[in-house]
Every structure is written in structure tokens, then in C-alpha cells.
Amino acid sequence: MFDVLIANLPYLMKGTLQTLWLALVGVGLGTFLGTVLGVVSAMVGGAVAALIATYVFVIRGIPVLVWMFLAYYMLPQLGLMVGDVTAVIGALILYTGAFVTEIARGAVLAVPRHQTEAAKALGMRKLTMLRLVILPQAVSLFIPPLLNNSVMMIKATSYVSVVGVWELTYAAREVVERTLAAFQIFLGVMLIYFLICYPLTLAARFLEKRYSYEH
Amino acid sequence: MSTKPDMPMIRVRGVYKSFGDLKVLDGMSFDVARGEVLAIIGPSGSGKSTMLRCLNFLEEHDAGEILIEGEPLGYRVLDDGRRVRESEAEIARMRSNVGMVFQSFNLFPHRNVRENITMAPVSVKNVDKAEANDRAEALLEKVGLAEKIDEYPSRLSGGQQQRVAIARALAMEPKVMLFDEVTSALDPELVGEVLTVMQKLAEEGMTMVIVTHEMQFAHDVGDRLMFIDRGNIVEEGDPTKVFSMPESPRLKEFLHRFSASFG
Numbered sequence: 001m002f003d004v005l006i007a008n009l010p011y012l013m014k015g016t017l018q019t020l021w022l023a024l025v026g027v028g029l030g031t032f033l034g035t036v037l038g039v040v041s042a043m044v045g046g047a048v049a050a051l052i053a054t055y056v057f058v059i060r061g062i063p064v065l066v067w068m069f070l071a072y073y074m075l076p077q078l079g080l081m082v083g084d085v086t087a088v089i090g091a092l093i094l095y096t097g098a099f100v101t102e103i104a105r106g107a108v109l110a111v112p113r114h115q116t117e118a119a120k121a122l123g124m125r126k127l128t129m130l131r132l133v134i135l136p137q138a139v140s141l142f143i144p145p146l147l148n149n150s151v152m153m154i155k156a157t158s159y160v161s162v163v164g165v166w167e168l169t170y171a172a173r174e175v176v177e178r179t180l181a182a183f184q185i186f187l188g189v190m191l192i193y194f195l196i197c198y199p200l201t202l203a204a205r206f207l208e209k210r211y212s213y214e215h
Numbered sequence: 216m217s218t219k220p221d222m223p224m225i226r227v228r229g230v231y232k233s234f235g236d237l238k239v240l241d242g243m244s245f246d247v248a249r250g251e252v253l254a255i256i257g258p259s260g261s262g263k264s265t266m267l268r269c270l271n272f273l274e275e276h277d278a279g280e281i282l283i284e285g286e287p288l289g290y291r292v293l294d295d296g297r298r299v300r301e302s303e304a305e306i307a308r309m310r311s312n313v314g315m316v317f318q319s320f321n322l323f324p325h326r327n328v329r330e331n332i333t334m335a336p337v338s339v340k341n342v343d344k345a346e347a348n349d350r351a352e353a354l355l356e357k358v359g360l361a362e363k364i365d366e367y368p369s370r371l372s373g374g375q376q377q378r379v380a381i382a383r384a385l386a387m388e389p390k391v392m393l394f395d396e397v398t399s400a401l402d403p404e405l406v407g408e409v410l411t412v413m414q415k416l417a418e419e420g421m422t423m424v425i426v427t428h429e430m431q432f433a434h435d436v437g438d439r440l441m442f443i444d445r446g447n448i449v450e451e452g453d454p455t456k457v458f459s460m461p462e463s464p465r466l467k468e469f470l471h472r473f474s475a476s477f478g
Contacts, residue, residue: 114317114319114321115321115323117273117317117321118317118321118322118323119335120271120273120307120310121271121273121310121313121314121315121317121384122310122311122334122335122339122383122384122387123307123308123310123311123312123335123339123340123387124307124335124338124339125303125304125307125339126303128338128339132323132334132338133323136325136326137323137324137325213324213325213367213369
């Protein structure tokens, strides 16, 4: 019954590689962007924080699918001749970044004020305080929601097929159209997505333990 | 600016501070001499903790001047009367000379006792790691916690945490130590061990400003006692004299309530 899946597995694997690549670049860079913006927003405040908040509100209020359409159709209209892959990766980065910004900001702000006061009283400057006192304590608060977000965004890479970017879901649809074996193929696809996301869950659980401490 | 030996360790001149409409410090002025132990008492909300926190710029005074060994803290008042905020680096440098111990200990929970004590000397004053470590061991010996050096704060009792917090502040070799109701969060049987350490410090000649509800301790260890109410210094002087012959009705009432609560 699953011969059709096994026969098409090499093709689906090629799609998987493309999905992994999109996830690594889009979600990875987006997470990096969001982490930096979130920490800056929490530490600097003022106009900088307001600017970052605007970015978050604008990006977050619109579905990632719409951002992908916008990036794909709008950028060329604006004279930016970017490829379809670049457009959707850009959308993935900005979208991931917006959510991670809020996660990072929240984690930094959740470190008790007493801790920063103790650090200040010892003569620490902001960057030293951030490195030695705030970030180590923010990490354990940062990881669980970050994992949640990463898994969501990895799955969101499947949307890129709507503007014709080829990856696992796109490949699966091609195979299904050819073989009409929707059940078997999508069962395989389901398993592949799970196998991508599950190790991430394990890694996050490990990191969470590694960085937790008793108050 | 070089320090002036003839200056008092702390000089507070006309310090005002309000939180919104609430005036907390209403023009406070006092000096603390080198090696002096000043005990500040007063009812809740009197402004005593705020005053103490101003002394290392954790609270920023709205007006007036605070000098540590003659150097202005936080704001510099220009000749034309304008106040200019000091740079972050300058404020941090001033703070590194003023140790502070908090009511809630505020140890770093993600670091063990040793790292809690060595962190600031190494990262702020560039003290060599080995040297900072030796100093941490000596300070823990002094506060009677040598065997706890590798423990994490969560494993310690409140009294032990507070003694580590004192050692952590002392590791910066401060010129002044500020104590903000440091025994208020402790179980009664743990208060003594912290006060003993503070008494030892006072005897060694450390300049100390202590905000406290421990009247007996303020009396025994304080060189001078200051009673604050509604952001004003109501009465100050020799502790024995202030306690035995309070002049103002407000201090009389305050002391009366205290003695009543002790039966």
C-alpha cells in the first residue's frame, strides 16, 4: 500500500531539504533579528522601543501568507527585482522577527528589577549587567515560547508553495497529482514535518533544563 | 576630580525628591563623616529608604546635591545653576565606591556564592580572577560562611544570603556601605547573625548608613541617629540621647509605638 510513498520518497526528500533550508535561513535569521530587537527594545526604551513596537504591530497584524503575497507581487512593482525565494524568505524573516522580538523583550523585562538594581549598585554598566545578570536569567524564560514560535514558523514554510516556491508541500502536491495517492503521500509528509520539529522540542527541553535555576 | 580629605564622606545638601505629586524628600541636608555609622529611623513612607537609595543614585534626586568624598553624584551643578546628568560610566564609577545591601538580598540566583562575590570586582574593576577569588574566600570567612562558597543562593537561609550579600558588596572595597532594612525580611532568629557582621564592620571603621527598624541595634552601633518623617530630618544626634530624651512629639509617638509593640 505504501509502495507509492517509498517510490516517491527520494523526490520528497529533495523537497525536505528545500524546506529545511528555508526554515534555517528564514526562521534562523528571523530569530536572530527578533532577539536583537527585543533586547534592545527592553534595555533602551524610548523612541527606539516605540519604533520597534511599530514594526511588531504592523507585521504581526497581518497573516504571513499575505506578507508572502505582498513580497512576491509588490516588490517587483516597486522596482525591486528579487526572486521568488528571496521574497518569501524576506517575509519569513520579518514575520518570525516580529514574534521573537516580543518573546525576547518579555523575557528581559521579566528579570526582576531587584536584580538590575543589585548589578547597578555594584557599579556595573549596562552591557556588563546585560551579559552577566540579565541575559543568563532571561534565557530560561526565552526558550519555551521561542520553541513554540520556531515550530510554528517551520510549518509556515509550507505556505511558500502558494507563490510557486518549491519545497516539501509543493513536491507532495506534484506527486499526488501524478499518482492520486493523496493519503499515503500526505501521511509521509506529515511524518517528515514531525521528524523536523520533534528534535527541536527535545533540544529546547534540554536547554530549558540547562539554563534553569532555583530562585 | 581628586578627592578632598577634608570633605565628609557623604554630603547631602537640599535634596528634594517626589514621585509624581507625592513629595518624598523635602530638602534633606546632612553629612556623614569618614568612619561614622549613621542610623536612620522613621515610620514607613517617611522617605528613609528613598534617601538611602539616592546615595548611590538608584533613585535620582530632583534637586539639591549629593557629594561622595566631595565628588558630585549623578548630577553636576554648573556655575550658572544648571544641573547636568553625569554619564552612565561616571555614575557606575561612583556607585562602585558605594556598597549597598538590600532588604531582599538580591543575590544573583544563577551564580554560586563564589561567583556572586567575584563577578563585580572582575567585570567592573578588572581585578585578577585568582585575586578576586582569594578575596571572596577571605570575605566569606569574615561573615562566617566559608563552607558555603560553592553553594547556590537558593540553598542558603535568609540570614546566610544576607551575609553573602554583605560580602559581595565588600568585595568592591567600597568607601561607604548602605544598608536598606537588611533584617526586615528575615526570620527573627536569623536577625542576630546579620547584625553581628554589621557590628564587626562598624568596629573596623567602615563608614555606614543604616536604615533600620532594629531600634536596639541603631542605639548600640550607631554613632549618630537620625529620625526622618515626611521627608524631613525631625531629630538627630547621639543615639542614647535621642532615644532617652526625644524632643519632638513625632519621635515620641514613634518610639512609643515601638516600645508598645515590644510589650
